[in-house]
Amino acid sequence: MRGLNKVSLLGNLGKDPDVQTLEGNIAVAKFSLATTESVKDKNGQTQYSTDWHTVVLWRNLAELAGK
Numbered sequence: 001m002r003g004l005n006k007v008s009l010l011g012n013l014g015k016d017p018d019v020q021t022l023e024g025n026i027a028v029a030k031f032s033l034a035t036t037e038s039v040k041d042k043n044g045q046t047q048y049s050t051d052w053h054t055v056v057l058w059r060n061l062a063e064l065a066g067k
Helices: 059-066
Strands: 019-022 028-040 046-058
Touching: 019 059, 028 059, 046 059
Parallel strands: none
Antiparallel strands: 019 028, 028 046
């Protein structure tokens, strides 16, 4: 069965996108994105957990990220 998995990530860029052009003039952009979750532990102290994601964009979205 085919389906669509959709994810929305809100975070901070680790560095500017790295945009490259492949054969056939296809743009590819790659960058890292940090998302942080905060939860309170049993003692009421806020604990933070940061996850890093690698994002790859193709074609028009890659060109937009480069701007």
